Amino acid sequence: MSRLYDTVEPAVIDEEMLKKAVEEQGPKEEAGKIAKQEGIDFGDVLSLRLDFLNILKIDNLWEFTKLTKLQLDNNIIEKIEGLESLVNLVWLDLSFNNIEVIDNLDSLTKLEDLTLYSNRISTIENMDSLLNLHVLSLGRNQLTDLENLRYLRRFKNLKTLNLSDNPFCKQDEYKQYVIAFLSNLEFLDYRLVDQQSRDAAIEKYQVSRDEMLHNEKQAEIKKEDETKRQQELEKHKNAYVELMNGPDLFEQMYAEDKEGQKLNEMPEKFMQICTQIFDFGIAEHEKREEEVKSFWECVEEAKQDNKRLGMVHIDEFTETKKRMLLEMSQMSDHKMVEQYARDYNDKIQVLWDKLMGLELQLVDQLEEVIKEFERNMQDMVGTFVENVQALLSQCRDLENNHHEKMMEIAIVTLEKVIKNELDDEISDDLKMLLVDKDTIINAVSSSHDVHLLKIDNKEDDIVTRINQSLKNLIEQIHQDEEITRNRMRVSEINNLIDHLREEMDNLEVMQN
């Protein structure tokens, strides 16, 4: 950190430097020779050491995607950067540099050991995603605020921490504070934290610690609740009946209907129907899930059976192959050998026939099953849609009834207003509406239209979504199960057969 810029020429990470480092640190001796002949892929390197090279800027490391260990200590790096692509990194050493801010580490989620010793860091921050951290070294930095250490509480696995030679170490309560608030620590500043000092520290900071723990717990519970709610909603969405178990649809109907709101409150019956739709939707969804599950189980079973048969054939063939090769190697008569070779080729052909036959059989079987499944699913979706539609039309009837009553009341009230017979106090808004017959009738029917529209929208929404997802599912099944799988298997069989033939040819060549 104390190195000055002008004394040494700052360097840049370039191809040459990397190549040299990789070669130096790569395989040794014979392996090294072979590696050199072949060239080393940066993508395959697991660990890299770039120390004492006066590197100013981290760069050009994007190729090292498999890297697990990276040492960049004793350079003059000022900023953490260019490490985004090294997602497999477990061990990162950036000690003895000129780093001022912890930054750009978000993608290194597998990181377990991070060393930032002897830098110019003044706050601990931006490490939220490094949840696997075991060892952290922040010694000889500019950390001044003890409160800042609470940030480290989020690392549940953190066992070893080094904070020595920071400004706050001079404070008397430093050690106890750290132990009290990071009670999972096993080693602090090169020393084992014993139970006694831990107890003492915890006792000292009992009150604030308890408060903190309490808050953390609260936050955790809140988070859990939130995720639970999200999951629930997700589930309902999958059943296409989200938000139907409450007054949501009704509220939506009136959300864009300001006049209506004034005239209304939630009727019990409407709510009931909504709940009915919801329950039905959930039940149907479970049924569909069950159906899909049993379909997949059966398909899996069929595939397993088929695989077993195929493997049995291959094993049988391997046995005969072994036997034949043994016999052939003991034979001297050229003609006999040729005879054997012909036999062998015939056997390969038989094996190909058998395997292909099995595959075709499986294709037939799956096709049939998939068709049946498709039919059943369509039936189920059909029933679901019909039922939902029926229930929603009940809603519509309710709305119509309601509308008629509304109209009646409106007209009666209007007459009363006209005759000045209205005793009750009515709001100014309503007075505005009750000017003449046209206005009130318009208001009421526009409100009615909006309501119907909302119900229609809901219906459309449910129907389109379920149909769409069914279509997707079926398409995916066709694609995966019929086409991709079949092609893969066929190519595998051909590959195997080719290999076997080639093996035979090689053998013949060798014998000749």
Add this chain to the structure above:
Amino acid sequence: MDSSEMNEGEIHQIDSDDVIKEEDETENEEGEDLTEDAEALKAELAKIVVHPPSYEQSLMEEFDQAEFSPSYKDNLPKENLVLQYAENFRRQMVQLYRDRKPLFLNPVNECGVEKFVCTTIRPTLLEFKELYNWDGAAEFVADYLNIEPLKPEYELPKRLISPSTVLKRQKGNCFEYSTLLCSLLIGAGYDAYVISGYATKETCLADESRDICPLLKKKEEVQEEARKKEMKKYNVKPPRDLRSKFELKQESKKEAEKQAEKEKQRKEEEERIAELEKPPPDPYFGLRIHAWVLVLSGKREVPENFFIEPFTGLSHPMDSSNYLGIESVWNNVNYWVNMQDCSEGVKGLSFDLGDSTVWEFMFPNNDKPLLKIPDAEDDLNDMDDDEDDEEHEVEKYLDMPPSWVDALKLSHRDFQMRCPHGKKTKVYKRAKLEKFAHYLMKDGLISRLSVYEDRELTDLMKVHEYYAHRSDKLTQKLTNHRTGQVCENFDPGRPRCLKEHQFKSSTPGPENERVMIFYHEARVDGLVKREETQTEMTEEYSNRDDFLFYKYVEFGKRAKKFGPQETSSANKGRPINKMIQKFHRNRNKPANEDIAEIIFHVAEDKIHISYHTEDVRIAASTREFLKPPNWDEKGAVLTFNPEMHQTFQVDPMLPMNKQVELYEMLMELLKAEEKCRNEVRDSQNEVRNILDDRTKEEAASELDISVYDTERNEKAKKHRRELERQQLEEKMRKQEMDIDYLAPFLAKIGNPEKLSKQQAFSLKEECLADLKQRLIDKANLIQARFEKESQELEKKQAWYQQNQVSMGKEDEEEYLTYCKEAIFRIHILDLRLTRHKEQAPHKYMQLEQKLRNDERLSEFF
């Protein structure tokens, strides 16, 4: 007989004249005058001497009357009453059913006193938990006693010895067996009865040589029904069967015919064997008297009635063909006579003892539910009448007197000895079972079952030996004398965790055919089984971190060496030709890199690898390496070229491995081979060690004794004795500690026999004065010390004051520590003094009290 007939009033009405007496034929005395012919005839007739059959009863074992309690030698009035009652019952039975055999009612006991059979049953619950269940109790009785057959076998015994005596002398006849067993069972809460009846010869003589040994009976194989494949909605249809239906039918027909033929042959064979094994006809069939035990359902969760054969301790079903008829049944409260026809054995007999049409009971206080016939008169009776009637009836009942037998006692030692002298031999069909008490045999043998080929027990087939308490944990040993195969089973807890060891007795040494099964949970390497032949070794593992589950090694022949045979060559092991390792799938690795099988062709310098099959594929990738020629040279640089490697990749799209990777892989494989080779050698050594251990253990065969077994554990016994001795010593010492405080003063006046009043007073005075003086002295001593300490401290302080200036740091420190210590000492002395002052008067008082109570002085005060 109705219950109304059976009340007391009627007993005496029956006259003794009605009883059928045995007719005594008196010989007619003839006159003195006889013709010569007659004389000749007489002489001729005199030659014929008829001996009356001599009964065993005359030679009945005599018992020492002194060792029995009075209840054995005499009858209580109530017992006499019951005996009369029984006699009356017998007479009535004889009168009503003239052709019935006599009943077993009141035989004499070991003291020659008539006792009623029901009172001979003494319900007892012994403290051994094995006797709480019927099977344990029956087995115990069968083991514990020796059989005395009835003589003659078609007559009831005249004597019934009490169960307590039977337990002591450890032998008895079937009645005594049954009475003892019944006592135990009733004591344990079973609804048990003694049955007197008839049985087959084999049962009466406990001849089991026609029965298969219960230990050899194959356990009923619980055939798990093939789990029906759940028909799912989307199950794929099986491919169409294209074979000819007709041909299939013909084939199955042929198969069925063959089966039928075989079945027939088998049946014929069975019949032939059964014919051969039939017992010879018994002249006394149906006459042989026997007694056994009946257990009725209901109590102790017994679901069904069953018989227990006391001689064997086995249960028999209610329709057992061993039992031919039942005369009577009794327990400790009542006696029932069977009124059912037994011409077809005991099959179909009703054991509803409350049904008086099939079971005639002796005492009306039958606790079995009676068949109630609603009486019309009862309804008309008043309540009061009813009550009176009931009271009246209750009074009339005669209940069973308590048993005259002493409580049954069984010592722990006798119970563990199990059999008379701890040994018992039983003969079964083609098998012989020997039982031994625990710890009786030096090698821990507890039972030996020998199985023979023939029924004469000459051609030994196999021997099954069971052991207990062995320190080498051997529990079973099965020796097959036909094949020479030996199988030993061990309990867990051995070093190297051996569980089972099978080998040939002819070749017990290493490198021969053997199977070792281990407790793999306890082994670090998870070895389950190791099988060996002369040229092969197979090992099976489970639950290993490296997923290895199978290892196979093929050995070559030892190279023959010429010249002097080295002794170490035997230990060096055979050369290895081939090693195979198989692994389970490791889900953390892609299937294409997860090795399923490695074959080290050691002889051909080749290594073959097969990988696991991917889930969606049917073929597996393989790889083959040729080892570099100098692979076994130490420190040599191993070269590698692409020709040394061949591979087949299932997925052609995968990139080829780099040469470096292949090279490293080869290095790893070479290491793995070395490791595998070492492991094989270790295994071989382990086998050798185990075999050595076994030979040593066989030679020593020590028995483990539990620390809780105070009887046998010599060490514990010694320890206990030592403790007792120590306690005694402690006590002695304490007594010695109690010193006579008057002794010195008594000595002063010359230990007189008797003290005068004067002397006594002065003695007391002296004693007290002495104590006083001593207490004062002590206080003075403390005081003096205290003063000395304080003076010294003062001196030191003064010295310090003077020399403070010139003193070094060390001296100062020394002074300070001294001060501290001195002050501490002074403080302690102060405390002591105060305490002494407090306690001294008490001590004085105590002594005074003691003197007052002293027996030598007390007469004067």
